[in-house]
Amino acid sequence: MGQVSASSSIVVAADPQRALEAIGDYETIRPRILSAHYRDYKVVEGGKGAGTVVEWTLQATEKRSRNVRAEVTVSDSILTERDANSSMVNTWTVTPDGAGAQVTLRTTWQGAGGVAGIFEGIFAPLGLKKIQAEVLGNLQRELA
Numbered sequence: 001m002g003q004v005s006a007s008s009s010i011v012v013a014a015d016p017q018r019a020l021e022a023i024g025d026y027e028t029i030r031p032r033i034l035s036a037h038y039r040d041y042k043v044v045e046g047g048k049g050a051g052t053v054v055e056w057t058l059q060a061t062e063k064r065s066r067n068v069r070a071e072v073t074v075s076d077s078i079l080t081e082r083d084a085n086s087s088m089v090n091t092w093t094v095t096p097d098g099a100g101a102q103v104t105l106r107t108t109w110q111g112a113g114g115v116a117g118i119f120e121g122i123f124a125p126l127g128l129k130k131i132q133a134e135v136l137g138n139l140q141r142e143l144a
Contacts, residue, residue, distance in 0.1 A: 006125035007106040008132035014143040016101040020094045024049040033138035050074040
């Protein structure tokens with residue numbers, strides 16, 4: 001059982017602090033930037049930044065979905081969402097990039113063992129990168 005990860009980045013036309021605040025706005029901005037792969041999204045506690053708890057179902061493929069209950073922490077320019085239902089962690093990192101900011105979304109989890117784990121390690125990141133790219137593209141448009 002090895003760690004599986006997928007990472008995508010984009011440059012947005014907003015200063016890093018504004019970008020980080022937008023990413024951590026689970027009440028207003030987050031619902032607008034999620035792709036169609038996210039269902040049943042709701043804020044359970046908080047709504048902005050650290051201490052927020054959100055739930056959603058990620059429909060990764062037609063047959064694979066995951067119920068997520070994410071608890072949010074923020075440290076400097078990094079926002080982390082830890083899933084209470086699995087080993088999945090989303091890490092949003094915001095760094096200065098010219099007049100804007102680079103936003104990187106990295107998702108990691110402990111993969112399955114054996115042959116299933118080999119296929120998961122190859123194919124899951126490819127599909128997840130497409131989902132990440134759509135969410136990041138929506139964030140880029142939101143901050144334009």
